[in-house]
Amino acid sequence: MNVLIVEDERSLSHEIEIYLTKQSFNCDVAFTGKTAADKIHTNSYDFILLDLGLPDVDGLELLKDAKKANSEASFIVITARGEVEDKVTGLDLGADDYISKPFALAELQSRMQAILRRKHGLKNNTMNIHDFVMDIQNRTVVANGQSINLTKKEFDLLHYLGLHKNRVLTRMQLTEHIWGDVLEDDYDSNYIDVHVKNLRKKLAAHGSIDWFETVRGIGYRVNA
Amino acid sequence: MRLQIKFAIYNALSKALIIAAFGAALPVVVEKIVYDHIDKRLIARTERVMKIIHRGGIEDIKAEQDCSFESYNILKEEFIAIRPILTTDKIPALQVLENKQWNIEGENLNHRTIRTPFVYDNQLYELNIGEGLSTIDQLKSTISKFSLWMMIGVVLLSIFIDLGFVRVLLRPFNRIVTSKLQPTISPTSFNFARVRSSTFEFNQLDHSINDMMQKIKDAFLIEKEFISNVSHELQTPISILQNRLENIIVDEKVPEEVTLKLIESQKTLTRMSKIIKALLLISKIENDQYLKNESVKIVELLDEVLEEIEERLQQRNIQLVKQFHDDFQYSPCNRTLLFTLFFNIVNNAIKYNKEGGNIIITTQKAETNFIVEIKDTGIGIEESQVKNIFDRFKRLNQSNAEGYGLGLPIVKTIAAFHHIEMKVESQQNVGTTFKLIL
Numbered sequence: 001m002n003v004l005i006v007e008d009e010r011s012l013s014h015e016i017e018i019y020l021t022k023q024s025f026n027c028d029v030a031f032t033g034k035t036a037a038d039k040i041h042t043n044s045y046d047f048i049l050l051d052l053g054l055p056d057v058d059g060l061e062l063l064k065d066a067k068k069a070n071s072e073a074s075f076i077v078i079t080a081r082g083e084v085e086d087k088v089t090g091l092d093l094g095a096d097d098y099i100s101k102p103f104a105l106a107e108l109q110s111r112m113q114a115i116l117r118r119k120h121g122l123k124n125n126t127m128n129i130h131d132f133v134m135d136i137q138n139r140t141v142v143a144n145g146q147s148i149n150l151t152k153k154e155f156d157l158l159h160y161l162g163l164h165k166n167r168v169l170t171r172m173q174l175t176e177h178i179w180g181d182v183l184e185d186d187y188d189s190n191y192i193d194v195h196v197k198n199l200r201k202k203l204a205a206h207g208s209i210d211w212f213e214t215v216r217g218i219g220y221r222v223n224a
Numbered sequence: 225m226r227l228q229i230k231f232a233i234y235n236a237l238s239k240a241l242i243i244a245a246f247g248a249a250l251p252v253v254v255e256k257i258v259y260d261h262i263d264k265r266l267i268a269r270t271e272r273v274m275k276i277i278h279r280g281g282i283e284d285i286k287a288e289q290d291c292s293f294e295s296y297n298i299l300k301e302e303f304i305a306i307r308p309i310l311t312t313d314k315i316p317a318l319q320v321l322e323n324k325q326w327n328i329e330g331e332n333l334n335h336r337t338i339r340t341p342f343v344y345d346n347q348l349y350e351l352n353i354g355e356g357l358s359t360i361d362q363l364k365s366t367i368s369k370f371s372l373w374m375m376i377g378v379v380l381l382s383i384f385i386d387l388g389f390v391r392v393l394l395r396p397f398n399r400i401v402t403s404k405l406q407p408t409i410s411p412t413s414f415n416f417a418r419v420r421s422s423t424f425e426f427n428q429l430d431h432s433i434n435d436m437m438q439k440i441k442d443a444f445l446i447e448k449e450f451i452s453n454v455s456h457e458l459q460t461p462i463s464i465l466q467n468r469l470e471n472i473i474v475d476e477k478v479p480e481e482v483t484l485k486l487i488e489s490q491k492t493l494t495r496m497s498k499i500i501k502a503l504l505l506i507s508k509i510e511n512d513q514y515l516k517n518e519s520v521k522i523v524e525l526l527d528e529v530l531e532e533i534e535e536r537l538q539q540r541n542i543q544l545v546k547q548f549h550d551d552f553q554y555s556p557c558n559r560t561l562l563f564t565l566f567f568n569i570v571n572n573a574i575k576y577n578k579e580g581g582n583i584i585i586t587t588q589k590a591e592t593n594f595i596v597e598i599k600d601t602g603i604g605i606e607e608s609q610v611k612n613i614f615d616r617f618k619r620l621n622q623s624n625a626e627g628y629g630l631g632l633p634i635v636k637t638i639a640a641f642h643h644i645e646m647k648v649e650s651q652q653n654v655g656t657t658f659k660l661i662l
Contacts, residue, residue: 009460009463012467015470015471016467018471019471022474080457080460101460101462101463102462102466102467103463104466168473170473172487172494173470191539193539194536217480218483
């Protein structure tokens with residue numbers, strides 16, 4: 001998977017690069033709109049992560065142009081502004097998703113995976129976690145032929161943990177994924193624990209969940 | 225009371241007062257003038273009579289039995305009388321002018337009278353010349369009546385004229401008040417159109433108000449832009465730190481105690497980012513950067529909020545009571561903002577509740593509006609503090625809950641954006657009630 005990171009903040013670009021490289025993506029970077037345009041016209045990418053707030057060109061113009069030059073690529077627009085209009089225009093211009101700063105890298109990765117799933121149709125539409133089979137399309141979980149009734153948040157939680165198998169996800173990463181843009185007053189929320197507790201209870205009724213690990217003080221991990 | 229009416233009342237009263245004073249003084253003045261004239265006439269007559277007497281004209285009188293003489297005209301308006309003064313009488317010293325009842329043929333009539341004592345033939349006499357006052361009294365009453373009607377007429381007329389004139393005079397002033405001093409308008413929608421007037425002071429006033437509004441607007445816009453720019457500029461460095469920490473935490477080689485510290489640091493960063501987002505949200509709403517073009521079913525929205533917040537209820541073991549009597553299609557509105565509004569209020573009700581407490585949400589149609597009431601059985605706040613709960617960064621009673629104190633300011637801003645009236649009642653240790661009137 002080839003990824004082009006168009007981001008004028010070198011440090012941020014670097015962190016994204018480190019993370020995605022670890023997740024086996026091939027990363028290329030561009031710090032200006034001009035180099036980005038050059039690279040987009042010469043190379044072929046699967047993903048283009050585009051910061052709209054570039055100093056030299058209008059991000060939305062670049063998106064329009066890049067979309068023509070690299071029609072196979074999936075676009076994720078990054079912005080620090082979180083402007084509704086930008087989001088709408090960005091999606092109208094063909095961006096596949098939109099993420100606003102600051103974001104968790106785990107979240108970025110899961111968005112990329114979601115786009116991949118959408119693009120490649122039904123091929124990769126189930127996820128197996130030991131005895132449990134998740135149907136991503138229909139949002140159901142089945143264990144030993146019995147379906148388990150999960151709430152939307154419980155399903156998202158399990159799916160997110162499953163996507164990042166063998167890696168600890170912090171409470172914050174999980175919170176951000178589940179609640180996303182809900183602007184609330186609590187920054188130190190352990191509400192995620194309530195959902196984990198409920199989720200575990202439901203899963204445990206249908207099989208062993210030794211693989212569902214609590215990492216003390218940090219968060220949770222699903223072991224393969 | 226309106227300025228115009230005050231002016232009219234003042235003018236009417238002052239005119240009434242002047243006319244009343246004039247009306248009261250007029251009879252006295254008239255009397256004085258008339259008496260002056262009469263007195264002059266009487267003195268002149270006395271002189272003429274005295275001349276006649278000294279020429280010996282009194283002999284006829286002496287021929288009379290009682291040595292007195294009396295003559296009056298047919299209407300009894302004038303008379304001349306000469307009487308001897310007896311030694312037993314008090315001797316008058318000088319000529320005296322006075323009003324006196326004079327009996328003429330059994331009729332008591334009021335006369336202006338001049339009495340002049342004189343000596344003739346070693347006998348002391350008194351000459352009385354009088355002029356009737358009935359015509360003068362009539363004159364006085366006519367003048368009083370006239371001035372009374374005059375007064376009423378002038379006062380009424382002046383009220384009308386003043387109302388009209390003051391209205392014209394104050395028109396620019398009223399225009400300034402109605403177009404520029406509305407309490408609800410935000411600096412972005414100030415009306416800078418000049419109000420023309422031929423009155424110097426009003427021009428000055430309009431000019432000064434415009435100047436002040438311009439300054440307020442500039443300051444407002446600078447503040448908003450500043451907040452917006454700062455927010456944007458801060459999110460990027462936070463983002464860098466956030467992602468760097470994430471990369472380090474993922475690294476298996478990092479010892480656990482370091483990881484825990486890094487997670488704490490991440491929380492701090494998140495807190496910072498949320499504060500910035502909240503400030504940016506408030507500034508964007510205040511800048512009218514949100515659209516208001518959606519239609520929402522309130523009960524549906526409340527259910528959504530409650531679903532989103534259920535784990536918090538569970539965690540604190542709080543019982544939620546829904547009393548949704550009516551639903552309401554609310555439009556135009558901004559769904560996302562309304563969601564945030566209700567979310568923050570319910571979240572607040574959870575945060576400041578007691579373990580195992582209640583939250584009662586009621587929706588009800590009223591005559592002309594729709595009322596949503598969110599009542600908790602929480603710790604409440606002092607009545608004197610209620611007005612402060614919407615202030616940014618103000619934290620009250622927050623020893624047991626975390627937050628950055630922007631939840632309710634956001635609520636207030638969103639409510640103002642939608643022109644939703646909000647009433648808060650709170651009693652310490654009993655609970656708080658938020659009442660929203662849509």
